[in-house]
Amino acid sequence: MVSRVIPVDPFDLVIFGGTGDLARRKILPGLFRRFCAGQMPEGAQIIGAARTEMDDAGFRDMVAEAIREFGGGRSCEDGTLDEFLKLIGYQVVDAKGEDGWKELKARLNDGLIRAFYFSVGPSLFGDLAERLRHFGLADDDSRVVVEKPFGHDLKTARALNATLAQHFDETQIYRIDHYxxxxxxxxxxxxxxxxxxxxxxxxxxxxxxxxxxxxxxxxxxxxxxxxxxxxxxxxxxxxxxxxxxxxxxxxxxxxxxxxxxxxxxxxxxxxxxxxxxxxxxxxxxxxxxxxxxxxxxxxxxxxxxxxxxxxxxxxxxxxxxxxxxxxxxxxxxxxxxxxxxxxxxxxxxxxxxxxxxxxxxxxxxxxxxxxxxxxxxxxxxxxxxxxxxxxxxxxxxxxxxxxxxxxxxxxxxxxxxxxxxxxxxxxxxxxxxxxxxxxxxxxxxxxxxxxxxxxxxxxxxxxxxxxxxxxxxxxxxxxxxxxx
CATH class of the missing domain: 3.30.360.10 (Dihydrodipicolinate Reductase; domain 2)
Structure with missing residues (x-):
């Protein structure tokens, strides 16, 4: 029995913390498997964003290495990986500053779904959300994905929710629990x-x-x-x-x-x-x-x-x-x-x-x-x-x-x-x-x-x-x- 693959619409996905452990082990290999399954539409784009100095080619090398290590045995030698890497880009950004945001915005396509994955610590959620709005990267149809921990207790959870709510509607916030x-x-x-x-x-x-x-x-x-x-x-x-x-x-x-x-x-x-x-x-x-x-x-x-x-x-x-x-x-x-x-x-x-x-x-x-x-x-x-x-x-x-x-x-x-x-x-x-x-x-x-x-x-x-x-x-x- 083969699972039925339902294609998604073209999108831009920005992974903040794109050089981190979660991106290497889970996010990027998972996206590659969806590409292999035929679910990644033509025109999709995946951009890693972090403070690490790196260019597109260097990030693609890192992604290829991550897929070979954590891709679950997927064949990488038939040209599929090379095709996937064409969707990959990288932008140096300062989560707490001004650097890199205009350049990141210039990479995004108009008219596509925009999703921003916060694969970073919760202390940076507010900074990222504020800059996505300030520099015009996110609109009312954009989505943000946040990883746990969603606070350390009720007080911090409320503060975190309030911070995100300043910039995004609840319908735009995706708190991910992989279970x-x-x-x-x-x-x-x-x-x-x-x-x-x-x-x-x-x-x-x-x-x-x-x-x-x-x-x-x-x-x-x-x-x-x-x-x-x-x-x-x-x-x-x-x-x-x-x-x-x-x-x-x-x-x-x-x-x-x-x-x-x-x-x-x-x-x-x-x-x-x-x-x-x-x-x-x-x-x-x-x-x-x-x-x-x-x-x-x-x-x-x-x-x-x-x-x-x-x-x-x-x-x-x-x-x-x-x-x-x-x-x-x-x-x-x-x-x-x-x-x-x-x-x-x-x-x-x-x-x-x-x-x-x-x-x-x-x-x-x-x-x-x-x-x-x-x-x-x-x-x-x-x-x-x-x-x-x-x-x-x-x-x-x-x-x-x-x-x-x-x-x-x-x-x-x-x-x-x-x-x-x-x-x-x-x-x-x-x-x-x-x-x-x-x-x-x-x-x-x-x-x-x-x-x-x-x-x-x-x-x-x-x-x-x-x-x-x-x-x-x-x-x-x-x-x-x-x-x-």
Missing amino acids: LGKETVQNLMAVRFGNVLFEPLWNAQYVDHIQITVAETVGVGGRGGYYDKSGAMRDMVQNHLMQLLCLIAMEPPARFEPDAVRDEKLKVIRALDPVLPHHIVRGQYDGHGVEPSYREDAGDPRSTTESFIALKCHVSNWRWAGTPFYLRTGKKLRARASEIAVVFKDAPHSIFGADAGRHRNILTIRLQPNEGMELGVTIKEPGPGGMRLVDVPLDMSFADALGPDSEEVPDAYERLIMDVIRGNQTLFMRGDEVEAAWAWTDPIIEGWQNRGEAPKPYDVGSSGPDDSLMLMHRDGRKWRDIRT
Whole structure:
């Protein structure tokens, strides 16, 4: 099955921070893959902009090197890369000054969609937005893409939103969260709202609990300085896990339209109860001298920043009253895995007796690795000897289901950048969403800071602190294994 490619209109895309790590690893290789797929229209132009002194030829060399390294195995030797590089240009600009802006404007084409990707730190968002307007590069139809972090807390998020709002309408601002661009995340909405099989069961009457796990095997590494000021709560829960929770818990929107979807997500965030202190577990990885510990990676021997967090949350509305949501994320864990598990309740009565054991249906949505979905069902174990029950998976991995052309499915950044060009904000966070998420997150962080709580140590390569296991065991539940 080959994914259907829908061309976009001609555009100019300016990537501020075009020489940075994100541009090299994700943005430029993703654009190249869209070019290979035939989605890049004739007349499109991609301009890198940064303060690094470089000409067009030098930037094209850098782009070619990035694509060969991060392009996902795409062939670069058949002339396709050379054709793509013809779309590439570079302009030196001073984000806080006057240099380069008139020259950048002269490179842009009249009458095309203009998108400006802020692949820079949030401290530069206001400067860039102001100069785009002042020098006439942006108009009322232009789009700006901003990367996280969307603030450090509610106060800074509001200030950031206010700064952007001085120069751009909310309909022009695309706050990108690459988790929302994953194929499986979007399929979650298709499964829920496109199948009569699931939606009638998607509530507290039938769902025992929901687990959301984002586990990483890497540590903070070279990001130690940034991460130690952020931690797992700000870096992952406030955005990525929050968005996954919203998609799982939200009510069906009236239409599959940007504001209709985002209205329902916002209702979920506002329905979240405050998290009780004994429903929070924080941890720091400890290498015990064999591998670097978190504090060594962070460069602070007394750091109390968490590299792991687990939470028990409740959504107080009619659909989910009484159904807990368990969230966890951490670094240096046993396996790299991101998944959502919807654990359904036991059958109200078992006709097979106590010897049959306890069996539950679990719908697992795998975000990485091996994107796909799995539904656990109970069947009779083959063979004579009575009615012995076993659980088996109905497994749909996208690689198997879509066949040999599944690699044509765009990755998250590819899809989201093309949605920017189309003007489709469905998979992007709205300003009030961001602020509502911080309004829920800030009291949790302030609570453990006021209590003076230090994170619990956990072994590198483990499943996290033992207290996180107890978070579930106290409720008669257990985390799903993250070995696979």
